[in-house]
Amino acid sequence: MELLKACDLAKSFGNTHAVKGINFHIEEGRCVSLLGPNGAGKTTTLKMLSGLLEPTSGSIDFKGEKAKDLREFIGYLPQYPAFYNWMSGKEFLVFAGQLAKLNRKEAEIRSEELLERVGLTNAKKRKIAGYSGGMRQRLGLAQALIHRPKLLMLDEPVSALDPLGRREVLDMMREIKEETTILFSTHVLHDAEEISDDILIINAGEIAVSGSLGSVMEKYRQPILHIEFESQAADWLKSITSYSVVSEVDIQGNKVSIVLNDMVNGKQTILQDIVDRKLPILKFETSQTTLEDLFMKVVKA
């Protein structure tokens, strides 16, 4: 079922068009990642969906109806969550719960539940001022979930964390994904590939690619060769760009990535060439383009 739909959503700040009329929808129960380079309009899009920012034009439908105030149904974790540092972790959660229209008792119970879940039970009475970055992120996640939102929006939930903290938050997201719809933005492609069902790649305020992770990968997948030479082989590499099986050559020092149109023929031709010319190679590897390759292609285009 369609949970949220954005129609021609646009936002400009003065003369800069941060988001240029995008259309997409989010299915209920999916985990959707919003990918894009810095400044692509990810945060602006999320803020418009959350109701914190008025769109310049366009509309947002929630469950098929025109959205008025979505904040009740949405849990939001900003990129840099801020808290009242003089409160304890639990106090803040109860406060957030009450603001989200829970009564005091419900808020207390729900807070305990979430503190347990995000692993902050031991720190619940400490002042937030003394929390580490990872703890703040987890508290931020807990406050976003406090009112059992229909849609959880996370803005760069793992970018600022160390590998351990990143792992923790990702594991939590995997659990949460069973209960609610998630939309999260990131520029860490590996994370998106790991936990999302659908992806939206946004570049310069426009949607470049969208669809389920599987179908997007399928559609854009291309065979690729990674070759490593003992010394540079620039001359030969220049010459192969004219071959019909080769679609792209990307040289990085002694390494080269060759995107092929056809794996079987391409591999034959290239190997034959290497043998004929007695090129000194260290490594010859065949693989498929990854999300990162797709991302780079889309963003550079």
Place this chain on the structure above:
Amino acid sequence: MTQWTVLYRKEMTEMVRNYKILWVPIVFILLGVMQPVSSYYMPEILDTFGGLPEGTILEMPTPTGEDVLMQVLSNYGMLGVLILVLSAMGVVSAERQSGVAGMVMIKPVPYSSYILSKWAGLLTITLITLFIGYAASWYYTSLLIETVDFERIFQSVLIYSIWLVFVVTLTLFFSTIMKGNGGVAFVTIFVVFGLSAVTSILGENMKWSPAAMTEHTGQVLLSGEPGSGFLLGFITTIAIIIVVLIASIQIFKQKELLE
């Protein structure tokens, strides 16, 4: 419980935790007590500092209780206003700067509840401060100089509180539209003192001005009756407070809250 109550309770808890509820009234008590004490001991003070040559005959009229309380209010008008504005300048701007205002507004909280809870918090501390400080001053005045009629005290403090409410409402407004705390304090103080100065210079033409409330306060103290044009001033002041509050809420709605 409505979200407004939750936010108001948070305001009060915050003021208790950062001791604002303690030090702002203490400053007002000090300001209020110093005046009667220094009036009473003036001859001794002059003597101690020995500024007068031998043989000087000094006749100091003891000020009346009303005079002393007038002085207290004029101290409140300068230092007191400064302290109030400085303590309230970050009320919205600091929360916007840290981003926590966005964390609050991401929950289904009406924009008006946020601003009005802040306003109510400021009102609470302002009125507590003024009443306690003024009561202390009245107590010391009656102890050292003479007792001033309680009814006059009560009426004058009520009228004076309208002026201070106007001052903190203005602080809230500038704190909503501006981001830097220092700037908020500067602009508020500039407007408040500017308005006071213009009101006292133009006198007759400025009867509507909120700053005229301070003059009515003095007249109530001295004569028991506010000056002419009190009603006009009272109504416009309340009207200005309401308009400023509505403007604050509307402007707050337009502000971008999460960076």
